[in-house]
Amino acid sequence: MERYDPEVPPDPIEWLALDADERTLLVERYHRDARVNLPKRARPIHALLHTVVENQLALEDQATVRETLRRLVGEGLKRHDAVHAIGTVLAEYMHDLLNKKEVQSDGHAPYYEALQQLTAEKWRGG
Numbered sequence: 001m002e003r004y005d006p007e008v009p010p011d012p013i014e015w016l017a018l019d020a021d022e023r024t025l026l027v028e029r030y031h032r033d034a035r036v037n038l039p040k041r042a043r044p045i046h047a048l049l050h051t052v053v054e055n056q057l058a059l060e061d062q063a064t065v066r067e068t069l070r071r072l073v074g075e076g077l078k079r080h081d082a083v084h085a086i087g088t089v090l091a092e093y094m095h096d097l098l099n100k101k102e103v104q105s106d107g108h109a110p111y112y113e114a115l116q117q118l119t120a121e122k123w124r125g126g
Contacts, residue, residue: 004030006050006080012058024051049087056086068115075120085123089114 001014004026015023027047031038038046056065065086072082093111 001026004054006030006083007078009057009079010054015054015058020051023054024048027051027054046087049091050083052090053083053086064112064115068118072118072120072123077120077123081123082120085118085120086115088123089118 001010001018004010004023006027018026024047027050028043031043031047053065056062057069068086069079069082072085073079077085089111093108093114096110
């Protein structure tokens with residue numbers, strides 16, 4: 001795999017065969033070449049969130065993430081925006097994990113619940 005385009009789902013086998021750093025570099029290159037305007041300090045985090053969401057979409061056990069993407073696209077978001085929306089929920093979940101002192105035994109249930117409640121309208125701020 002030589003290029004990443006967030007509007008075209010990467011082949012899961014090819015995507016996961018890449019080294020994690022290669023995946024992130026492809027995402028960074030896409031945003032740079034597309035001239036997506038991001039603050040310099042936010043670029044690595046933005047690319048990393050994109051990469052993690054694409055990783056989840058490529059993994060067989062992440063049906064909730066794939067269904068969320070399908071639903072958001074069905075509600076009118078472009079695939080790239082749907083990846084951003086999922087990434088936003090992921091970032092909020094990670095923030096919550098880092099700031100909680102108690103460990104929950106229900107795995108990633110809060111993340112999956114938040115994805116199930118995510119809509120294109122909510123993400124657009126409506």
